[in-house]
Every structure is written in C-alpha cells, then in structure tokens.
Amino acid sequence: RRALFWFRRDLRLEDNCALYHCLKENDQVIPIFIFDQEILSGLPKQDKRVEFIWYCVQNIKKQLNEQGSDLVVNYGTALDVVELAKRFNVNAVYCNEDYEPSSINRDDNIKSALGQLKIAFYSYKDTVIFAKKEILTQQDEPYHVYTHYKNAWRKRLESADYLSYPSLKLLGNFERLDPAPMRALDHFGFVEAGIADAKISKATRHAEFLFEQFKAHKILLYKNDREFPSLNGTSFLSVHLRFGTISIRKIVRDVVRLSQALTGDQKESCEVWLNELIWRDFYFQILFNYPHVVTLPFKKQYIDFPWGDNPAGFEAWCNGQTGYPLVDAAMMQLNTLGFMHNRLRMVTASFLIKLMLIDYRLGERYFALKLLDFDLSANNGGWQWSASTGCDAQPFFRIFNPMTQSQKFDPMGIFIKKYLPVFADVPAKFLHAPWQYQAELLHYGIELGRDYPLPIVDYVHARKHALAVFEHFMMVK
Numbered sequence: 001r002r003a004l005f006w007f008r009r010d011l012r013l014e015d016n017c018a019l020y021h022c023l024k025e026n027d028q029v030i031p032i033f034i035f036d037q038e039i040l041s042g043l044p045k046q047d048k049r050v051e052f053i054w055y056c057v058q059n060i061k062k063q064l065n066e067q068g069s070d071l072v073v074n075y076g077t078a079l080d081v082v083e084l085a086k087r088f089n090v091n092a093v094y095c096n097e098d099y100e101p102s103s104i105n106r107d108d109n110i111k112s113a114l115g116q117l118k119i120a121f122y123s124y125k126d127t128v129i130f131a132k133k134e135i136l137t138q139q140d141e142p143y144h145v146y147t148h149y150k151n152a153w154r155k156r157l158e159s160a161d162y163l164s165y166p167s168l169k170l171l172g173n174f175e176r177l178d179p180a181p182m183r184a185l186d187h188f189g190f191v192e193a194g195i196a197d198a199k200i201s202k203a204t205r206h207a208e209f210l211f212e213q214f215k216a217h218k219i220l221l222y223k224n225d226r227e228f229p230s231l232n233g234t235s236f237l238s239v240h241l242r243f244g245t246i247s248i249r250k251i252v253r254d255v256v257r258l259s260q261a262l263t264g265d266q267k268e269s270c271e272v273w274l275n276e277l278i279w280r281d282f283y284f285q286i287l288f289n290y291p292h293v294v295t296l297p298f299k300k301q302y303i304d305f306p307w308g309d310n311p312a313g314f315e316a317w318c319n320g321q322t323g324y325p326l327v328d329a330a331m332m333q334l335n336t337l338g339f340m341h342n343r344l345r346m347v348t349a350s351f352l353i354k355l356m357l358i359d360y361r362l363g364e365r366y367f368a369l370k371l372l373d374f375d376l377s378a379n380n381g382g383w384q385w386s387a388s389t390g391c392d393a394q395p396f397f398r399i400f401n402p403m404t405q406s407q408k409f410d411p412m413g414i415f416i417k418k419y420l421p422v423f424a425d426v427p428a429k430f431l432h433a434p435w436q437y438q439a440e441l442l443h444y445g446i447e448l449g450r451d452y453p454l455p456i457v458d459y460v461h462a463r464k465h466a467l468a469v470f471e472h473f474m475m476v477k
C-alpha cells in the first residue's frame, strides 16, 4: 500500500499521530509539504514565520535524506495535494486535523476531490489533547466557562490521552527518493527576517531543548515568575506548539509525571503551567464549536457595539508611541521579536480596546500579522477575552490600569528599559507615568513630546468614558 503523508502544522517526525498511522498502515509513504502561495502572497516579504517554517521543512528534509528518502516540497496551493496523490498513484492521503473553519472547509473539499478518485483521506487528532466535542457539559454542550472546562478536562485525562506515537521507529517505510534541492527563501520572494533575533533557533531539536530547560528550572517557579516580563519565566514554547515542532502529548506526559513527583509550591507551579495548556485546548474547542468567532463577537449582543474610529490612536499603539512606557515597550517587543509576554498581551489589548474604544478585531489582526506564535484560536480567544465580548471574558468594567500594571510587574523598569533605550539611565520611579515627572526627566536629557511621546489618552478620563459607553450599551440591549 502506498500513501502520501501531508505535513501541515505538525512539522516533526517524532510522536506524530497521523504520520505514525500512515507509516504503520502503508509500506511506501511519500512525505509532502506544500508552500501555499495563496497564504504566502498575503504576507509581508520579511516574515519570521515563513522563515521559521522554511527552516523546519528543511530540517525534516535533511532527516529524511538521511533515511534515503526525501520530502517532496511543492509550491502551489493546498489543492495540489490531489494532483500529487494522482501523480504518485497512492491509495490514501494522511494528515493531522486542523480546526480553523477555513481549514476544515479546505479539507472537506480535498476529501471529496480525492474520494472521486477513490483515494482515501485520513486525518487524526494531534494538535491538542482533547478536540472538537470530546469535552462536553452534562447537557452535551461545549463548555463556555474555562474553569468548568478545565475541571472536566482534568477528570477525563488518562494516560492513553498522552501516549506517544512511535513514528520514529517506522521511518523505514518512507519511500526511497532521490533528494531534490529545496528552493531558497528568496525564490518565492521572501528575504530573511532574522528568526535568530526572535530567540528561535534553526536547530532541529530546539523545542525539546527549550522544554528540557523549562522543566529543569523555570517550571518550578512558574507560578510567580510568569507574571514578570523581565524574568523570562515562561516556556517560550508557543511557536513550537503552533507549528508542531514539539508534541503536545509529550509535553503533557512529562508535566503530569513531574507534577506527580512534586509537592507543595513546586507542584502547584507545575499545575499552573498545565492549566495554561488547557486554555489552549479550551480556545481550540471554542473555535471549532463556534466558528462565528472568527469574524463576530462570541457574545452576539456585542455585534453592534459602537467601537470608535481612531486611526491615529491605532497607529500610535502599533508603533509603541502611546506615551505609556509599559504598553510601548510591549509593542516594541512584538514588533522586533514577534513575541509578547502574556501579561503584556492583556495590558496592550485592554489599552487599545478599553482606553481607546478601538474595535478589538483591529488589534487581533495586528497581532496576527506580527506574532510568531499566532494561532487563530488563542489569539481570537485572548482578544475577545480582553474586549469582554468572548466566552468567559473579562467583565466589561475591568480595565487594566497601565501605570499600576507597570509598577506591579516591571517595578524596576528592566523590561521597559530593554525595549525603550531612551530611558536607559532613568530611575524606575519615573517610568510608570513619565508625564508626571517632566522636570525630572529633563535632567536625563529627555523632553516629553520630543524624545518620548506624551500620553495619547488620559487614563482617568478614558476609563470613565469607556465605562459610560459600555454601561449605556448594556442598558439599551
């Protein structure tokens, strides 16, 4: 039996569910990857994600070449998989499931096109621990409240849910293929964007390395350290989870085992991290069960919320020019690294939505463009949480105070100084609300309005205004 294996958001050979089934059930497997020009044509020519994918694909190709096989790399559209299946005369196409509505639609079309050729299409769960409708309420409804979902997720979890699929043991079933050269990035119009600057290595096992380091040191302190952007206390695994360069089952397996061996604060810390992974599954099932969230608020009563129109404010926010150092430093982190710390994602989102009343979808789109770990489910979930339009969202009256957040989570201004070097020599106490210390800042050669922006909104006024707009909206609804 002969089959195609189609790599998508699962760019690894080890512990890959669909790959395991494909190799086990077929004696000749042709692995393929498609650089989808329809997606690529909409991206900026310097895109860290494209570069990252390119390196991952190259790494898989090298590993397969060592096995006497090759990764067939196609440059076209997803539908080319049908042509490839015909060309290689296979019985079946295998891949892992993708839960974005447009991907589900694409896969349905491909499945039916293959079906007409009598070629089977098999897809497997690999991206998450529990998918689709696996975790439901007693009324057979998807959960809307994270805590209830988490409790049900944990209750349901058994070791079978995080078993490893030993795909590496079956590599001999890849068809022998002569290695074909892979096109350079610039061949399809992209230039290097510098993923090394984004702290993402080109090494094949970088994700495992990060995870080992995280388990050895950071996870035990995660409960506390995760809140402080300057401590780098989180795992930085999101990009790897996004592109499947590490298996979620391996992560959960190791963390569950580690947690079982720990007690007290260390155990709690481990559990807090596991809970973050459950948020990931939670938003995947929300996207799957409520696909309207892609374009509309989860809570439909917000459909006609009167978002303001503030192009200048939006531009200042994007460029880290709001005059609030923590917000600006966070946006600089996003713009330079393609990453932003979780707390700062919440702070910057709240600033845009609540203090400027700008439509959360604009911020969501900007993050989608910039984040290396951009995942529609988590990004949409995070933005709708911040906008109070999402399921289990922040109540509308909760508005992050950027000064208090700054004092609490970057008290020494270490993070701010890293991304806003203009403040390098300024004592931290002037950094949380610099407009209150204009005379003091002059001693450091900083004139607000010239060297660093004056605040684009007045927090107290903006907060009051936002509350009035939300309250009025809720009243007339």
Ligand code: FAD
Pocket: 226, 234, 235, 236, 237, 238, 239, 241, 242, 276, 277, 279, 280, 281, 283, 340, 341, 342, 343, 345, 346, 349, 367, 371, 373, 374, 375, 376, 378, 379, 380, 381, 382, 383, 386
């Ligand atoms: P860790 O703290 O080490 O967490 C471990 C893993 O758990 C993460 O890698 C991630 O896969 C998952 N996770 C953690 N928090 C969340 C969460 N709130 N929701 C879903 N999964 C979570 N995460 C993305 O992966 N992609 C996005 O596009 C994305 N956009 C976001 C937008 C907003 C407005 C907000 C508030 C959050 C967003 N998040 C997103 C969630 C979170 O900020 C990132 O997952 C996290 O900062 C990644 O860093 P880490 O890998 O070091 O996380």
